[in-house]
Amino acid sequence: STYFSLGEPMEMINASCATKDLKTMMQLVYLTFTDIHRDEDAFAAWKEQMKAVLTNYANDPQFIFSDSLSATLYNHNIMREPLKAEDIDLINYDRILEIAKERTANAADYTFIFVGNFDIDSLKPVVEKYIASLPANKNRDKVGKISTIQPGLIDNNFTLPMQTAKSTVYAVYSGKQKYDLRSNIMFSMLDQIMDIVYTETIREEEGGTYGVGTSSNLSPVNNSWLFLFGFDTNPQDEKRLTERAHAELNKVVTEGPREKDFNKVKEYMLKQHAQNLRENSYWMNIIKSDVLGYGDNNTDYETIVNGITLDDMKKFTKKLFNGKNIIEVTMTGVVEDETK
Template identity: 30%
Template sequence: MQNTLSVISSLLIINLLLLLFSVSSNAQTINFNDSLYVDKTIKKGNYPLRPYVDIGKALMSGVIIKEGKIISESMLQSIGSTTFTLSNGIKVHYKFTDKNKNDVQLRAISYGGLSLIKDQDLPSAQLLAKFIIKSGLGNHSAIDLSKILVDNTAKTDIHISNITESINGFSTTKDVETLLQMIHLRFVNPRFDKDVYQVVIENLNNYITKRCHDINEKIKDSVTATLYGNNHPKRRLFNNEFIKDVSFDKIKVVYMERFNNAADFEFFIVGDLQKRALRSLLEKYIASIPINDTKETWQDNSVSWLEDMIDKKIPLIMENPKSEVRIGYKNMMNYSLKNVLVARALGDILEFRLTEILQEQVEGYRGNVKVSVQKRPIEQASLQIAFDCNPDKIDQLIAMVNQEIKNIANGTITRTDLNEIKSDYLKERKQEQDYNSYDIQVLINYFREDYNMNDPKNSEDLVNTITIKDIEAFTEALIKDSKSYKIVFSQDLKVKK
């Protein structure tokens, strides 16, 4: 019997299927040469045959789901969204858009983040996301999960910022059910793999050894130590002591604190997905997430610099005979959409002028400028400048950069430069609207920040209202009586590595 079976080739099977298909008038016919091609292709392994796997059953194995209900549904015409309120209290804001065909994006966001983590647990919290993603999900290791999802596009990750925690996901339209299953598991059945933890820690220890020789990481650590000290619990240096304070058990505790309860998470779903298809999936996988009555918000855990004005020179051996300069300002500033745009314009103008200054001195040196206005945990504006230069040009270039800042604060801005910047902003705005990522941000800003991105008064009109006087006033308010630092990294040119 075994010998008989062994002579049955894939070609015979294919030809047998040809006979079966030929009797159906609706079947697609293939000829004998086609069968030979298929036979060779299969033998080459280009189309490996895989056993059928019911992804839903495999992914959710061992998980008992008690489905909930959608108890209310409301539409918002101004942004074209629908809000579902689920029986467990969770709100899901949804918008259909097929700007990007076959693309669905999801975000679940809650306030809290690192601001609610104990100081001694912060190292574990900051490495949590890296560890969780490598651990797998539910009852499946990362390797098993990759096998289950081999032909599936659904992906999720987690993120913890200073004041929020979030779960992010995306998939094609056909794999949305898998995406929502994964979101469900992130809340009710996360996986903590001790073996993965050991590998992550070992990799990080190896990375720290290499990091010690990275000049950019040395500069980053030196700036942190200069501003906050060597041992500030909320501004730790990434070194061996940091890794020693990471704990497998603490990671589990932090995750359960931040993601165990979905009561204060707000869900956003955007993409090429019809409402009728989404409703039943929400009831099955999101309304079924158990919650309790505890709701949290963020705390102000902002950290002050060691001094209001810092001026420091740090010797640092570099491969190339150059110096690095870091300049910063920060000051209290009311948060507004207008101020955010003005800050961006200031940054672009100043970076353009910094580039011109550096090119006039020595071609090839680079610099960058970042200006921002933050809303939480405190309203303030900040300006950060970084550039490298010849060691003998340090004082001259710092003076030139400071003079440019003063010039802008005095209104020395050409109307041509400003108009070009505004034109670029409007072009970028138009391009951004072509993507689903824009629409999910519309929902997030509307429901969490209380403004409509689609309303011209919050975007195009604001851009068009920016004047030279606005940038002048903003810059003056930022640098006047501000906290500031100037940190210069240089070396003795006679020192060789």
């Protein structure tokens, strides 16, 4: 299989195969660069399929919430708007093909990474045949401006008619932090620690939700970070659980994590890392990160994890979580009176 993807910071051609199908995979990669062609029937079928899917999504509360969350986080940036059914007929197929051909016209601006169970001597001839022969020039693209989360204290609360009353809450903390492996590891630690804390407090003690989802990210592209928590609950419990969730995060930030949680997360991360070392996808991401100039995210991983202390975590989080950039989006479901 092979597919082309185009995002804000980069374009990629991803391909995978069984070892015996290496030549076929390389032929597909070659064709992705050289044989982008028109297929009106396939495009028409895609349009009809997407219209049907997006029309169904239009009234789905989770789609509406996702749309509102993205609009709030990125201040209605057009690059972050989800596709809607009414957008489909505005799509210009000629421009799609033009963009795709522009992005694949210069193979020299790509870095080709191979990971897997193969022999270098058997790989070299197919690389020479199907990669070295691709069209290329001396032009090199640079990453443009990347959309970022808007700063400040922002609340977006709205109601929506639903068959069953439900509230969805997402809170996003964000800021700037230079990317390095140690900082990235500490963000991952915080994410997992808060998952433990929220399971104990919001799910088990409060009993008002099936669970609180957490996520963190430190971007090497623009040195920005975010931490979020989100959950569904009953409208009557929404305010209390949201306040508790913020308070539990603030407690970990100001006092540091509990030692048992901290040690549990460190143990899990080391175990997971040992498993990752056997995965192609892990090594692909490690090499890709190094090629893109984000540094070596593997060599010192275990040393860094073992070296981080409770006090390190406390100092790290207190510096970042200064209360200046918090976005909260809340959707409250309201059951319409059926007698009306």
